[in-house]
Amino acid sequence: MKLTELKEEFSFFKGNYLILIISWILMDFAGELPGTYYSDYVIQLGGSPTILGLITLVSMLALASVQFPGGYLADKYGRRWLVSTLTFGVALSYIFYASALSWHFILIGATIQNLCLLYQPALNAMMADSLPPEKRGMGFSILNLIMSVSTTPAPAVALLLVATYGSEMGMRIAYTIVTILFLAAATVRLKLKKSMKDVEKLNLKEALHSYPKALKEGINVWKVVPRSTLFLFFSMLIVRSSFAMTSALFLVYAFYELKIGGTPNPALYASEADPALQLARIKWGYVMIALFICMIILSLPTGKLIDKVGRKIPLIMSGFVIIPAVMLFVYGNYSTLFIVMILIGFAQLLGFSAYQTLFADLVPQAQRGKVTGSMNFFTYIFMAIGGIMGGLLYDNVSPQLPFLLMPILIVPSIFLIVFHVHEPEPKEREA
Secondary structure, X not given: OOHHHHHHHOOOOXXXXXXXXXXHHHHHHHHHHHHOOHHXXXXXXXXXXXXXXXXXXXXXXXXXXXXHHHHHHHHHHOOHHHHHXXXXXXXXXXXXXXXXXXXXXXXXXXXXXXXHHHHHHHHHHHHHHOOOHHHHHHHHHHHHHHHHHHHOHHHHHHHHHHHHHOHHHHHHHHHHHHHHHHHHHHHHHOOOOOOOOOOOOOOHHHHHOOXXXXXXXXXXXXXXXXXXXXXXXXXXXXXXXXXXXXXXXXXXXXXXXXXXXXXXXXXXXXXXXXXXXXXXXXXXXXXHHHHHHHXXXXXXXXXXXXXHHOOHHHHHHHHHHHHHHHHHHHOOOHHHHHHHHHHHHHHXXXXXXXXXXXXXXXXXXXXXXXXXXXXHHXXXXXXXXXXXXXXXXXXXXXXXXXXXXXXXXXXXXXXXXXXXXXXXXXXXXXX
């Protein structure tokens, strides 16, 4: 490819898109650093699968509560001020994680963090605003690629911290690093420019009293967007709630059911003194490193695929990949974990990029904030329910059941995409 063609291919790599990419590099590496052993950390602080589900429940409800005002404020007053200001709040919430004396501190930190994500609809809308329609598949996939590149060292660094300082102190150091890097990302986001021309001047009093109107507009917005958007939302609602049931439990299942480090000693439950668990932590770090390396390799081909064959086919493919991956995880072993996590990572990459691209194609710019807020509100409600259900089912019925429900739920999600989502032609895509 010639230099001029290369410049044309990546001509969108500027302005707000570039600033968001830089901030995401810092934040995604930081987020994945303790994310490698998050579930193990909560259990060491006195938690359990049910407690993991409870934290998911409360944090997702907090996140849901700010979606309607977040979307309303993003469309009324613009995206920039929300994103650049509240990223600082998210950064400071990680102090609770770093200094946690029990799992209750994690719950408090997660709640504060998710309330500050009031800016999330504005962030999603700004990302869509910053990409031309014909480059959206590539743009979102490059975002996923860069985030994958930045996060690839994270499991290795987490593994090093845990192996060197012990699992609990290693995680405290990790969360301290997260706080610092999120503050750096928040500072970078202060350079964002306005992405909308016709916005009102911020009135704080009106903003605080906007919830009823935001709720009403968040519901009514579905009357003016293409009907396919609603079915796309239903499909993603099923997928994300099923992942919420199990996302915090993969590590727990691998440690205590697959016993990838050997059989844990019940007398040393979740302890650093248990050699089986310490070996499991090391092996889990290797699995996470393989996952992120795979996502780097697949990101650009995924974007090309989405822009070439359309959005629906990749969405459908992602669902079909999840089904065998989950079954292989439940009845697998340490060796099959590498295959499972790579398949699940690929499915998430494919589905996430295709979903974001199709959403941007379907929804007009002026409505993206409200639609995003509305979609996120209901999604997080269902994710909250999924999270607590997963923990309760794991502890009280069967550790396998939350995972086995995933393939069952994926099937109707695929059918909704196949039969009810219309993909617009290139000339019909919203700017």
